[in-house]
Amino acid sequence: MPEIKGIKKLTNSKYLNLYQLDARNRKGGKVDYYVASRAKEISDMKISTRNQKPDGVLVYSLYGEKRDRVVLVRQYRYTLDDYIYEFPAGLVEPGEEFHQAAARELKEETGLDFTPVKADPMYEKPYFTTIGMTDECCATVYGYASGEIDKSRLEDSEDLDIVLADKNEIRRILKEERVAIMCAYMLMHFLTDEEPFRFLDAD
Numbered sequence: 077m078p079e080i081k082g083i084k085k086l087t088n089s090k091y092l093n094l095y096q097l098d099a100r101n102r103k104g105g106k107v108d109y110y111v112a113s114r115a116k117e118i119s120d121m122k123i124s125t126r127n128q129k130p131d132g133v134l135v136y137s138l139y140g141e142k143r144d145r146v147v148l149v150r151q152y153r154y155t156l157d158d159y160i161y162e163f164p165a166g167l168v169e170p171g172e173e174f175h176q177a178a179a180r181e182l183k184e185e186t187g188l189d190f191t192p193v194k195a196d197p198m199y200e201k202p203y204f205t206t207i208g209m210t211d212e213c214c215a216t217v218y219g220y221a222s223g224e225i226d227k228s229r230l231e232d233s234e235d236l237d238i239v240l241a242d243k244n245e246i247r248r249i250l251k252e253e254r255v256a257i258m259c260a261y262m263l264m265h266f267l268t269d270e271e272p273f274r275f276l277d278a279d
Contacts, residue, residue, distance in 0.1 A: 078102050083118050090166070095121065112210040114167070117118040130202035130215040131178045134135075135164045136262055137221040138188060138272060139240050146246065146266055147221045148259070149185060152237035160254040161239070162260070165214070174202075178217035181242075186238045187226025192219035195276040205258070218273055242269055 077252070079186055082098040092112055099107040114131040115121040122128070136188045151161050166181035168174050179190040202213040225238050241249060246263050249255060266272050 079109070080123065083121070083123065084232060085118055095110075096125075103160075112212075114212055122213070128202045128204075128213050130168050130174045131212045132165060132167050132264060133174045133181060133185065134214055134216045134258060135178045135182045135190065136216055136218050137164070137188070139221045140199055143220060143272075144247075145240040145242050146178040146263065147182070147186060147188065148239040148241050149236045150239055150253075151234070156254065158254060161228070161249050161259060162256040163216075163259045168215075174200075174215045175217055182221060184229045184232070185236065186221070187224060188221040188238075189223045190219050191220055193273055193276065195273075199276050214258075216262075240244060245246075 079100045080097055081100065084096045084098070086094045086096055092114060094111055095111045095115075097107070097109040099109050101107050108171060109120070111123075113121050116122060137145070137147045139147050146160050147164060149164050150161050152159050158272065164182050164185045166177065166185070168177040172180075174279065175192055178192065182188055182190045195237060200215055202211045202215045204211070206212075225240075227236075227238070230236070239245070239249075241263075243266070246267060248261060250263060265275070269275070
């Protein structure tokens with residue numbers, strides 16, 4: 077079994093840090109491995125805590141009287157120097173419950189109000205995002221959005237448009253646009269499921 081001998085913190089940033097692992101592979105060979113983490117200290121990394129407390133939250137919300145549109149954001153990301161379609165999302169603040177974080181983030185990014193739906197815990201538990209490079213994990217909260225779009229709460233660092241996408245627009249987006257993978261999978265289900273949130277019911 078591979079082994080981690082030590083960890084070195086390489087950066088000191090507010091939202092994301094880089095850590096270097098002194099590791100051994102399954103045959104004992106030396107491995108230099110780098111991990112991006114939301115953790116501010118080594119003791120807060122998932123390697124140390126062994127928990128899956130959510131760093132962030134994704135908001136999968138339906139909009140309209142018929143609940144036939146999905147709330148998306150088309151957001152500029154520096155990693156691409158381009159715009160990409162995503163669910164509204166953000167970090168869970170210290171001491172904040174992730175359902176509360178979902179409602180807060182949707183309001184801040186879109187101006188819309190959020191009513192969560194009850195879901196089997198296995199659908200809301202935090203899952204890891206891109207485990208090959210980060211220990212970040214995020215929970216998904218499902219529900220319904222209402223109200224009017226308002227971008228006045230956006231931070232200066234956020235550049236995004238709010239999109240209320242019906243099935244035709246979702247098909248176009250999946251065919252033609254850049255889409256975050258976690259969002260893309262949910263949109264594929266939305267296209268085929270008559271009742272998008274039926275899968276959330278416990279068996």
